Amino acid sequence: MSKGMTSLTFLLLFGSCLQFGFAADTITPSKSIKYPEAIISNGSKFQLGFFSPANSTDLYVGIWYNGINPVKGVIWVANREKPLKDYSGTLMISEDGNLVVLNGQKQVLWSSNVEKMTGYNTIARLLDIGNLVLLDKTTGVKMWESFQQPSNVLMPTMKVGVDLRTGEKIQVTSWKSPSDPSVGNFSIGIEPFDIPQCFYWNNSQPYWRSGPWNGRVFVGVPGMNSLDLGYRLEADRDEGTFYYSFTLGPDKYLLDFFMDPEGKVIERYWTRNDYRGDYWILWSNPQNECDVYGKCGPFGSCDSQKPTICSCLSGFEPKNTEEWNRGIWTSGCVRSTTLQCHRTNSSRDVGKEDGFLKLEMMKMPDFARQWPADTEDECRNWCLNNCSCIAYAYDVGTGCMSWNVTLIDIQKFSSGGMDLYIQQKKDVKLIIIITTAIVGTIIFCICALFVRRWMVAKGKAWKEKIEEMLFGRRKTSTIEVELQELPVFKFEELATATKNFNLSNQLGQGGFGPVYRGTLENGQEIAVKRLSSVSGQGLEEFMNEVFVISKLQHRNLVRLLGCCVEREEKILVYEFMPNISLDMYLFDSVRKEFLDWRKRFNIIEGISRDFGMARIFRGNEDEVNTRRVVGTYGYMSPEYAMVGLFSEKSDVFSYGVLLLEIVSGRRNTSFGNDGETSSLLEYAWKLWNQDNVLVMVDKLVCDPCHCREILRCIHVGLLCVQEMAKDRPSMSTVISMLNSEIMDLPSPKQPAFILKQITTNAESSSQHGQHRCSINNVTVSIVQGR
Template identity: 80%
Template sequence: MSRGMISQVFLLLFSSCLQFGSSADTITPSKSIKYPESIVSNGSKFQLGFFSPANSTDLYVGIWYNGIDPVKGVIWVANREKPLKDSSGTMMISEDGNLVVVNGQKEVLWSSNVEKLKGYNTIARLLDLGNVVLLDKTTDMKMWESFQQPSNVLMPTMKLGVDLRTGKKIQGTSWKSPTDPSVGNFSVGIEPSGVPQTFVWKNSQPYWRSGQWNGEVFVGIEYMTYSDLRMFSLDIDQGKTFYLSYTTSPDKFLLDFFMDPEGKIIERLWNWTDYWEDTKILWSNVQNECDVYGKCGPFGSCDSQNPTICSCLRGFEPKNREEWNRGIWTGGCIRSTTLQCNRKNSGREVGKEDGFLKLEMMKVPDFAQRWPSNTEDECRNRCLNCCSCIACAYDVSIGCMSWNGTLIDIQKFSGGGMDLYIRLAYSELEQKKDVKLKIIITTVIVGTIIFCICTLFIRGWIVPKGKAWKEKTEEMLFGRRKTSTSEVKLQELPLLKFEELATATKTFNLANQLGQGGFGPVYRGTLQNGQEIAVKRLSSTSGQGLEEFLNEVFVISKLQHRNLVRLLGCCVEQEEKILVYEFMPNKSLDTYLFDPIRKEFLDWRKRFNIIEGISRGLLYLHSDSRLRIIHRDLKASNILLDEELNPKISDFGMARIFRGDNENEANTRRVVGTYGYMSPEYAMVGLFSEKSDIFSYGVLLLEIVSGRRNTSFGNDEDTSSLLEYAWKLWNEDNVLAMVDKLVCDPCHRREILRCIHVGLLCVQEMAKDRPTMSTVISMLNSEIVDLPSPKQPAFILKQIMTNVEFSYQHGQQRCSINNVTITNVQGR
């Protein structure tokens, strides 16, 4: 073989290797994929290839999450309407430059269908966003992308929208069934008229509506708040194009919106670090009948909390009473009394002017028109002066919204929503006042009669019975023991029946269990009035808990603060001892702070808000309440979070009351609490004070900033605890290295550094060196500008173990550690 031929063969092989190496995520004119081949995106997050739906032999070309069964993880399908009937299919670049799917007979089943590609040298590449793009290889110009033709999954950066100039719409469409990817009955997109909204349509008819876009959220989605987990944006170009999209943090999780064949949109959180099957459902659009568009018809209002969910707005009555009474509400309601404005125009008798009825926490109607207005009062006045305006609502970002025709798709929320003002005739408003007055008068008369009867009845029978029941309960609860805590009067405590709590928790069903601790299990429940509760039940097999139960009942029943969990009642029947609290939907701080996925919810602003809330709650315990309370077990699992992630201190089973201004510290033979949070003087000699709580607070503060447990440091690391690690970095002038990467933002750098500084001041080894809680708050708020340099903290984990061993060997200070109790109650 000549040298020239050898060179040609080498170049041919080399170019083939380059082509093969560059096409792991790419389809080129010379590199197609055939069943069962596939390509994988550069970051290995998505796969493009052939798959069959469950219980089907048809083949489709689609994109799915790499590493998971396509049946579960498919996000896009090419040949939805024309499946392959055998395994002879190919996805390739056609002669005209389009990306196509062909069968064994070279029949085109699907095409990207871009015109005027002749002369372009095109390739198709699968991106890590789950988007396959058709590119001009020479210029890298995008000619087409799968995101322009969404299937039933909406992905980050994918756009839904409409171009009013061309009429072109980008909408997601459901599958016909779970086994048939062809286009189903439901579609999702943007409706730009009036104030832009997102709609789900069923066969082109509205099925669900998001409510109006205010620049950050859709006001018709209950409890929707601005979130760093996924950020929506609506791009509007001169009122002609409207495109909605959202973005997420792509490093550790992916969030998508999946629409099932029944039109239900489900927000799913996929974890990149754990098994793919571990998805979490964060939200869905249709959670009850009221979420279906126009459920109660024109001028009807829907409330899922009522047994009869539909009712006519005040001043309206059912259009067809017979159908309405049968539960057929779509016919809606009609106005009962003609508006004064309409009377004037028709020449009828003139009476008093119309007015507004205010409805709170509402999903406002469809077909809103926007008026320029600076205040809510200005909005109402403008509506009142316009005869055709029958309702209005005001949002700071949107401005004034008004309605001129039919009011449709109104819903009553249990939280969030807007104030809606309905225009009514004066007689309707006056009638409401008369009804209220009659109710008040009747209530007073009936109440007086009942009071007199009850007084006589109580004197004759109930008081003796009640006294006996009280004494029996007191004996059961306190065992006739008189302690410092039992001085609180029993009648001040809310007592609930065991049967009521059993019903609320579905007989303490395991499915309702929120957590398990040394005290016993904690259950979620719902009382008959609909109030959600957390039920903490003392375990009969627990070796601890009775003293803690008694202590918590009396301590927390005396405390009222927005950053302390609220005790709703207790139950003491037979052997049962139960505490009932307000329900905290987001459980405890540790379930967010130390979870690699959920911690994404905690940006710096939320973390600092939690820090401030804990500070206020602790200040109240130490200084501002009528009792001076030392908590003694402050830790992340004892900080509960409400629906807005506001903190509430819980678990007062270990708390101690200081009586009198002169009592500042105390000693105990029974050290209780959690290793890693205990101050050294408390762990070693049982001495506790406000400063021991300050130490626990400092540990917690450093955990919030770093996102790491104090006890998470293993043997393979240079330090044994977060305190030792923080001190080491402080001395190296590199303390920012301990900050959680999720919140390490330069714009918050000064505030974060101040929090670390305060945290180190709180965990100093000597109690006298630690600041008080009021000083801590002043430091955090920069009211104290110059902070003192911290002294070395107590590396409590090492010291406890050393002293425990020494004490048992030499018999010294038995009282310091003779009964160490570890509490680890899960958040409720």
Template identity: 55%
Template sequence: MIPIALLIILLSCFCLDFAVAIDSSITSSQLIRDPDAILSNGSNFKLGFFNPADSPYRYMGIWYDMPSEKAVIWVANRDNPLKDSSGIITISEDGNLVLVNGQKEVLWSSNVSNLVNNSTSAQLLDSGNLVLRDNINRVIVWESFQEPTDSFLPGMHHRIDQRTGKKVQLTSWKSLSDPSTGSFSAGLIHQNIPEIFVWNDSRPYWRSGPWNGQIFIGIPELKSVYLFRHNYTFGFANDWTFFALTAQGILEERFWIKWKDNWEVGFLNLRTECDVYGKCGAFGICNSQEKPICSCLEGFEPKNAEEWNRGNWTSGCIRRSKMQCERRNITGKVGKEDGFLKLNKMKVPDFTEWTSPATEDECRDQCLKNCSCIAYAFDGGIGCMVWRSINLIDIQRLPFEGTDLYIRVANSDVDEKGKKDVFVSPLIKGMFALAICTLFLWRWIAKRKEVIAKLSATNVNTVKLQDLPLFQFEELATATNNFQLSSKLGQGGFEPVYWGNAVKRLSQASGQGLEEFMNEVMVISKLQHRNLVRLLGCCVEGEEKMLIYEYMPNRSLDALLFDPLKKERLDWRKRFNIIEGISRGLLYLHRDSRLRIIHRDLKASNILLDEELNPKISDFGMAKIFGGNQDQADTGRVVGTFGYMSPEYAMEGRFSEKSDVFSFGVLLLEIVSGRKNTSFFEDDLTILGYAWKLWNENKILALVDPFLSESSFQLDMIIRCIHVGLLCVQELVKDRPNMSTVVSMLNSEIRDLPYPKEPAFTERQGAVDSESFKQIQQTYSFNDITFTLTAGRD
């Protein structure tokens, strides 16, 4: 038998480490005495007493019941701490939930009036909400969700009391060791269009931009947020996720990673200096991608040039020339109308007003006619936004999505290059456009009849060209300097690509080229998506067959990603934008377009980059269109690029959406690592094998491109991308996610990711001696040129 003394010692040690969890209800007879605690019914949350780090004081609080470090989401007596462990949580004689110390002094109370004695009880719900119920009327009379501290949880609502004006706000802790009320607060304002603000004392510190029904314009990546306009309520609906306002004024999205047993940080409201409210002052625009980050709007100049040149931009900018409507009010003379400066991808300024015009043209017209209107914007979810006779403050150019903003400028500031979008009467514009269209239509019909006749003569009539513009060979020869090498951008599987816009010229020496040419015309002419390259037209004259695409000034992804001198341009934000864009382009091909299309040759050289490094999937010569109910197909002619092909496709000729998913996974790992999949990795591993080895050794950061070292604050997102990449390259088709799931994983809409299984092709194999390929005749290259595998079918 265990001696009594030893048993007492063991029980004492146990009690030092663990509080006793009791039923989730509190009544006048059932109380909580420090160090006891109660659990919510689903055991998600715990209510009890805690010490912050390095603090001698005790606090009544609620936290997630996780084995890792406490994630405290609510503190009752934050400004009135317990100095010892004598705290008791109970129901008082007046029916309120209270915290008292050993001297029976009330340190905190729910403070509800007109309660009936012995009629109430409190309960910790599995949402983390502590509620006080009137058991007679069966209603909740108080809840912690309406008196939050620094955390915002799923199911919590940001209500504004329209009668009293009182609103729910978060307030930061003073420090990690002091939960008393700090200097930062955060909440929703609804002057006209809802926005989230963070304040430093009473001064704005950060602003989300207006809500358009789906996103806050200033934080388009935060798509998990939703808002209910009808009752001024704000909330979000992802489990195991919450937002916390730190002592430094940073609004963090925190989510639970089950396999790590830890909380990770996702979204941060302050990612760059430009996120600080009014960084560039009035009429200044902030762009974190430029140096210096602040500049004046065109038509404006620094108000204090000396301070501006020293990097202090808070004084802002002033207008160089008076607007026409201002001059007319002073002199009575009528001059040229004012114009508008168009700014793309913007977080619009503060003090937005919503007005009634239902179209963008009406919005513009109304602003132009009102001299007090100095800017406007139109968003499909909001409608017409205007700014009147006020300094435009907190203007920011966003690295990803944003809204077009039009700034009113004097006509004298409209430059010759047409950077300003000058207002012209819709009637005049319509008449001019009609005349131009009539001329071009007449020429277009004549040319089309001629080309279709030629196509019929050459038996190339499998494609409908009725909706595709046609170009003359002479025009393209002139545009490409007669197809000189100096105009050549690169080489595709069957054709060179020239700078023109971008002209793909079919190689006459290729037997397969004609089929791929016609397939590409048929596929790409039916597609429209921001992450797919746009086909502008084609040319079919004699033996010449050419496709004309929009020109991508930054060429292909591989030209930057694998160049040690150029890859510095690809910081993590740009790389993630590329990853996300490719994923959305693939999702469109697989699920959202009129046709279900499998690309079959996704790789870095087939991702083109526009002037802002936005990705566009190109080269649809190998693409396959699926029928409505078709999930996969077999082929005796395997096409693709070594290193990107899925195992079932390379060895058996079976392909599906999951084949593209596999290629995407390889491409994702390349983007994160900055290395080609054909590079030499240790132990003769492929990039998939190397990533898998590091993952299992908990050394996955060794895969990350050293050029991303400055992105350490986003390591959680980088690791998530590697995790998604490994899920995409799993050997079995059924284990890989589809692109819809991939997009949700990348956007953190799916928080808990499954643990990946071992990828295919973890070890490097010879070109022709692999047992897996011994029955396949191959012509291939590595990473930059498409190859064809021809295999006999049973």
């Protein structure tokens, strides 16, 4: 079906809803619906009617989010296997009380198919959770519900699972293709082994596995704890039933888990104020090759962070070396060293006891069994004394887990997971290595004690140098007191908070060094800026940044919490702000719809009150020459990019570029392929001279009622990016211009078109290893100016 036809169908559906009655949520024996009629749930969240999938003329009865095109928002389909070929279909209550879909020839294409329904007076009602229920009108007893026959979407409160007594399974099943909703190859369900797990199946073969349920989450799904959902697994072992579901807070947003035809599950959501657009993605799975079930075969471990993702567990070797070397890992690994309990006792084996290899942050293997052990030590001892036990793990929620069969589907996570203990034979060589390491550690500690004493003495010298630099010979008691109020962190404290400055905690890499995310012992989250020893920022610049930023407490600035100058380290500690980058909204075709003109102007105005305040040179200097140019090409002023001359007017230039990007919805660096303009600045200047500057405005905000304000913003932006620094206004003047406190704006002069030249220079410099560039992203916590 063409896009035009789909849109027309949607409009007809919407129009028919008005005619049919917006509050109607029920089908009765006397009231059926035909194309293009529909019913809407009582809270107006869901709609039931007729729709056609993308690129298809077939017609289906389905449920979708009300207000969202069913092509994008359908959650359930009735006649999946038997589509209507014309518009003569009917959804109605049949004489036997079942809900049915009929074609024009009155043939039944689909039925709720509840047996022994004769004599029941039934009605069908669409609930505000997206569930279509068939009720006995007299007693209110539920006879059937669509949640018991899911399509390709797992909805809040919907249950998937199995009844072992009847063999009945409730599973989410994929479509065959985006244009064919019939049952595809992939499905989602619960496998009720000794410890329940969630599975994706490709036909009848496991495709992905969640790991064991620990009473709160599936431990093989990293990040599951952070999702704001209520997960629930209802298991009645006596009755032989296992059902999994999740809940969502009231009226937060629309959220579900959608399985695409290729077997990928997407956690998608729509916000309440924007049902028109496409969904956003919070999480998806499988995310990489290691998520595919049994990727590395038996006794193989998968790590997506390594160049060769599969490796054999310690004490094991590839079963087929030739295949393994070719990247075919499904045959897995076999044990290369026999366990002591599997050997025939002989003199050479005496004293060689079995032990355990600890693997951290792992996805637990499949086929785990529970053992009644109250503590981890009991679990370990049981496994050690049981020759059939290959491995064990312990979790407070799940208890003792053990494996006495082949270990398969093991994965190394970068975060989350559990500790897995593989039973292995203790090696005498290993004992020697450990003993040597212990002795070496003792020697190291003794040496460290002397080094610490030296560092303490050196730290006093640093403190004296800092005081001399900040206060000179004439110390100002007020400033000294203010600086003393700034907390000083210990290096060990920050190392612990950032997991020893682990790469997984790194937030980004700046011109002066990396920034890490950390958590203090009291639970406070922090951002730790660790200055590189080769960054070029000296003690004077470091202490100026400490002093200046500690004095600036603004609601749009991240607060400086303290610093650390131990071990010749220079570290700044900031409050952690979990921001989203502005460019993730501004340059994304879907998300930018959130940024109407009022929000954009609030952002423009809010950012104008930050810019110009962050300097790392002395406050009484107007300009400074730097030996290192650090910044993002396309945002640096010409005098800074070309000769390293930096001033407040350099910030003004960067602000002007950002302002024009916000108005146009285009990156400054997105030009150049057309051969006509090299940057947004050149494009804006060209349109300004043609008196046609509104052409550059993002069409999403180009509203006549905002034209005057938009034109003023473009005018101010062009004033900010003028080539000569002396021609640019100060930031305080910019604020007055934006607020119309200055009515008559001067005509702008030509901006600096330096992007091509800078890029060429950067490429040349990078080839000789002489230049590094940092990315200075502007971020906002919410899509609204402060």
